[in-house]
Amino acid sequence: MIDSIVNITLLSLLAILAFAIIRMRSLFAVIMLFAGFSFISAGLFVAMDAADVAFTEAAVGAGISTILMLATLALTYAPEVHKKEKLPGHKPWLPLAVVLITGGMLIYGTSDIPAFGDPNAPAQQHVAPYYLEKSLSETGVPNVVTAVLASYRGFDTLGEVTVIFTAGIAVLLLIGGRRKKTKNETTEGVNET
Amino acid sequence: MMYAVAIVAILITILLALVRALLGPTVYDRIAAMNMLGTKTILLIAVFAFLTGRHDLLDIALVYALINFIGLVAVLKLVEQGNFFTAGESTTDVKSEVADK
Numbered sequence: 001m002i003d004s005i006v007n008i009t010l011l012s013l014l015a016i017l018a019f020a021i022i023r024m025r026s027l028f029a030v031i032m033l034f035a036g037f038s039f040i041s042a043g044l045f046v047a048m049d050a051a052d053v054a055f056t057e058a059a060v061g062a063g064i065s066t067i068l069m070l071a072t073l074a075l076t077y078a079p080e081v082h083k084k085e086k087l088p089g090h091k092p093w094l095p096l097a098v099v100l101i102t103g104g105m106l107i108y109g110t111s112d113i114p115a116f117g118d119p120n121a122p123a124q125q126h127v128a129p130y131y132l133e134k135s136l137s138e139t140g141v142p143n144v145v146t147a148v149l150a151s152y153r154g155f156d157t158l159g160e161v162t163v164i165f166t167a168g169i170a171v172l173l174l175i176g177g178r179r180k181k182t183k184n185e186t187t188e189g190v191n192e193t
Numbered sequence: 194m195m196y197a198v199a200i201v202a203i204l205i206t207i208l209l210a211l212v213r214a215l216l217g218p219t220v221y222d223r224i225a226a227m228n229m230l231g232t233k234t235i236l237l238i239a240v241f242a243f244l245t246g247r248h249d250l251l252d253i254a255l256v257y258a259l260i261n262f263i264g265l266v267a268v269l270k271l272v273e274q275g276n277f278f279t280a281g282e283s284t285t286d287v288k289s290e291v292a293d294k
Binding site for chain 1: 196197200201207208211217220223224226227230234237238241244247249250253256257260261267271
């Protein structure tokens with residue numbers, strides 16, 4: 001009962017936030033609303049007992065990507081460009097039709113998939129019963145998703161973390177050289193004006 | 194029952210914070226509303242942990258508190274000095290740029 005109240009309310013808040021993000025013209029406010037969107041969806045994931053997904057959503061969605069988008073806004077913001085924003089030349093009806101048709105096909109496709117939490121679904125038949133029976137005694141982790149992610153697929157997660165670490169080093173190498181140049185350009189611009 | 198009432202109250206508070214974030218004329222209104230929303234999400238998770246008896250969710254609530262704080266510091270640092278790479282001195286006048294948006 002209270003579960004469905006929480007889920008319905010949080011999903012409605014997500015829909016309101018999504019429409020507000022589409023309608024809003026101020027980029028700074030949009031980034032703030034993105035952070036709120038991430039927090040609410042992370043709360044929704046926690047309510048649906050997906051602790052790891054919620055963890056990732058809060059850390060990446062609300063934390064890192066907000067900071068990255070703010071940094072991008074600080075580097076690229078130009079008031080004149082922002083005010084003379086051009087309207088798109090094409091009519092919105094073609095994208096709307098494509099979106100509606102794709103959404104309709106996806107909704108039609110959901111009629112074939114098994115119901116939510118159906119124990120006879122093919123996805124629940126393969127290794128899921130083994131994990132559900134043995135994960136607590138083999139790993140000692142109470143949450144099954146965490147046990148699969150951090151213990152059974154520990155090497156896979158380690159590889160993912162290595163990839164992200166390498167990407168972070170590459171980004172730091174690229175931006176680290178440009179940082180001083182941007183600072184000099186900005187001071188030169190201030191001196192010229 | 195008590196936890197259910199608390200959860201409904203927190204959801205109403207989230208809605209009010211969201212209204213402020215959508216209407217908020219200045220940038221500080223939106224920042225305060227987002228900080229409020231993060232805090233209310235933490236409270237929601239904590240109450241939800243007690244409601245359903247999954248006490249391991251409290252750790253997640255703590256991590257949310259840390260992330261919320263870091264994000265708030267980053268936002269305020271950008272609004273105050275306009276960049277992330279100087280240690281206090283501002284480069285561009287983003288403060289007025291953000292304020293007039």
